[in-house]
Amino acid sequence: MPADPSPVPPADRPAPARLAQAALADLPWQVGVAKPDPALVVDGVTRTFGGLTAVSVDHLEIQRGGITGLIGPNGAGKTTLFNLLTGFDQPDTGTWTFDGQSLGKLSPHKVARLGVVRTFQLTKALSRLTVMQNMLLGAQDQNGESFLKALVPGTWRRQETANTERAMELLTRFKLDAKKDDFAGILSGGQRKLLEMARALMSDPKVVMLDEPRAGVNPALTQSLLGHVKDLREDGMTVVFVEHDMDVVRDISDWVVVMAAGKIIAEGPPESISQNKDVVDAYLGAHHDAPLTNEEEDRVLAEAEAAIAREEGVPTGASPAETLSSERTGSHRSATDGTDTTR
Amino acid sequence: MSDLLDALAIALKSGLGFQAIFFALLAIGINVHFGYTGLLNFGQIAFAMLGGFGIAISVSKWGMPFWVGVVVGIVAAIVLALLLGLPTLRLRADYLAIVTIATAEGLRLLFRSVSATPVTNGTRGLSAFNQSFIALAPWDTQRRYAILGTSWSGGELWVATVGWILVALASLLVYQLMRSPWGRVLKAIREDEDAVRALGKNVYSYKMQALVLGAVFGALGGMVYAVGTGSAIPDQYQNANTFLAYAALILGGAARVLGPVVGSIILLFILQFADTGLRSLISNGIIPDTLLSSTDVAQIRFVLVGIGLMLLLVFRPQGIFGDRREVMLDAR
Known part of the structure; x- marks a missing residue:
């Protein structure tokens, strides 16, 4: 994401959205197909809980700069796959890489430092911190976060001011600027989702993984939320999101991956998915x-x-x-x- | 009337004496653990005991200088914090609570055991290790001094002076840390660890730093107590003190810099005032002997403090300094 998130007229910049869509257009609609420019590559990842295989993915590539929707019925392993990719859970087997760098066995904070940030299905706003403090927490490489430097304000004051300005810009973009001094705990569910997304953006991520960004958000806010997700793509980020609602998926994603019972059963552009027999079987029963x-x-x-x-x-x-x-x-x-x- | 004034004066001395400093330092440590980071440390007294015995053993048993004893005590507390934190801080908060409460009790039993007698003198404990510290006092420690109707020996006054300077420095340190980005990470960990991890912070390392910092404050508290009483006896370091320090913290307001300090002063003041006041009421016959005898007073005062704390939690759950809005968020 560029340092300056001020809105640029869409005409003035290339449309990476269409680039990703165009790049993916000619691909065959089959599971595990190789993408022209993958950011994330998953290979043979399995995770079992006791006798239950929660995730078993042979091969999956996520196109850089595109929005990839991850859908599937409940218990399909979408969130487990998210947890595995972001280091919150460790798989039994398999490798997965981000920009060619292996993410295996990395702890969550190291994955985040590489530029893969996530949000949570149950929003994790830090209730007793103000909205602004929530935002500042997202900034990376802060001097003041080391114990000794924290004691010498001179080492982090300037950085803090710069981060505050950037946070303010993001808050304005997400229309939370009026709330900056309120505790995050008093925000509504939708505002918390927005805050969580804005906070994730503070870390200048390369890949943003959104776990059900729409859950618990009222319909009016949904449109603006989806607009923000599209903006991430305009800013050159790779977006992966979990969603249940087919309309939302069709609206914003360039590529859709369908999971059921831990496996990827189909992938393709959004319009291909509803014609896919496996998907219909997974959703409606075989x-x-x-x-x-x-x-x-x-x-x-x-x-x-x-x-x-x-x-x-x-x-x-x-x-x-x-x-x-x-x-x-x-x-x-x-x-x-x-x-x-x-x- | 003069009885009441006496009781007030004695309570004031108690509220400013080394015991209040002891609880204040304990509570400052717990504030870093529980108030800011959300770590449940139920064995703060273990760190205090290591601090107190660090000095006592170094000076009386090993014949080292006093300041070496201070360093030994602090290092011992840091080592214990690392030992407790290494296995538990990756787990849920409950595990640290279990491990600390067991350690506090276990360490005390170990220190008073027969096999530890060569080092700790068992149940009799160690004494005569604070002369070189008392000798540093700029005033005559043999005399008694009258301040605000209270009478202090020169030594007591010296321990209290140094102790309050320590409390002030500790509070300043906490203030400085908690307004920095470092403190912001701690507070965020208290709210939700996973969210902080997802933002690229090494939560484990921050929790460890907080645990060690609070442990050092606890060790300093134990040192003040050992120097103040002039002896180090394992049974002085009952784990009930940890919970009294928690009471002081909640009274003053958790996650506030001055909360633990003011809470400790008030807690000690109330405990002593209830004690002296009730005793004088009984000896004057205002409370009949049949209702309450002076032997019951030691227990009754804790009942009074308990009732006071309940009333506080009902009418002012945030404590004296706390922010009500912040506490109310939890209720949602």
Whole structure:
């Protein structure tokens, strides 16, 4: 991220978003496909908890400068994979590298210092620190964070002032500047998500890993939150995020990786995913193709017709996933573990 | 009336004496551990005992100079902090609590055991190690001095003076550290370790630094106590003192620089005032002997302090100096 995050008119700069999308456009839609310019490469990573294999990924590459969405039903191992990649958990086997540098056996703070920062599914705002203190904590290489130098304010004053200015710019961008002296504990859930993201940006990350950035955020704030995620890509960062909501995924991601039962079952551009049979199986259950009895068939048909009728009432064109979900039974919503698809 | 004034004077002396300094230094250490970093150290008294016995053993047993004893005490406390921290600080907070409380009790039993008698003199403890320190006093230590209606021996006054200077320096150090980015990391660790890790800070190292710093304050407190009483007896270092120091910290306000200091003064003042006051009320017959005899007073005063603490937590949970907004955040 450039030191100066002030908004530049989009026309004045290259659009890396489209670059990443364009670079990925011609790739085959298959699991483990090699990317033109991978930032993160995962190889043979497995993690078991007792008898349960939580993650078993043969090969995965994450394109630099793009937004990669990681989706999958509950218990698919998305968060476990996040924990493994950021050093919060150690795998049983496998290697993974960032910019060619192995991340195996690195502790979380060392991974973060390399430029891979993450946020958490359950937001971790530091409640009894002010918003500004939260932000300043994100800055790296602070002199004042060493015990001896902390005793001599002269060694860290200037750095602190510079960090404060940068934090203020980020807070303004995330519209939290008015809250800078409030305790983070009094912020709303959505503001905490924003603060956590802004705090992560203070460390000048190269890769930002967002674990369900939208969880617990009201629909109004969702749009601005997603806008900020897109901004990260504009700033040249690589973004990986976990999400349940297909609409969000389709809206912002350049590439989508689908996990189920610890394995990657599909990857491809967002529009490819809803046509993928494995994905449909993972979300709706593998037996949805099984022959139906007459009664069931009639019921499903009636539901589908009702859904189509509803769909036509909506002015926007139905996208593949919506068509998919309306063609199938109404179980789509509950299969994506009840996440409310706010539109 | 004069009884009441006497009781006030005696309580004031207690609130400013070496015992208050002892608790203040203990509580400053606990403040660094618990108040700022969120480490649950339930064995602060172990560090104090190492401080006190560091001087006592070095001087009486090994014939070393007093200042060598001070260094020995501090080094011993640092070593113990590292030993306790190495295995537990990677784990959840509870484990440090378990290990420290066990160590505090275990060390005391070890120091008073028969096998340790050649070094620590067992249950009788060590004495006669503070003369060279008392001799440094710029005034005559044989005389008694009257200050604000209280009577101090020259030695007591000297220990108290040096002790309060130590408390002031310790508070200054904590103040300086906690307004720096270093202190900010500690406070963030108290809030959420994983978030701090995700921001590239070595949480383990910071927790260790905090543990060692607080342990050194504890050791200094133990030294003041040993020098003040002129003896080092293992049973003086009961772990109940750790919890009294916690009480002082909560009374004054945790995560505030002056909280532990003012808390200790007030705690000692109240304990002594309740003691002397109740005794004089009993001897004057105002409280009938059938209700309360003077032998009960030693226990009753702790009951009073307990009730006082409960009232404090109900009406002012943040302590004297604390920020109410901060405490209320926890309730959410």
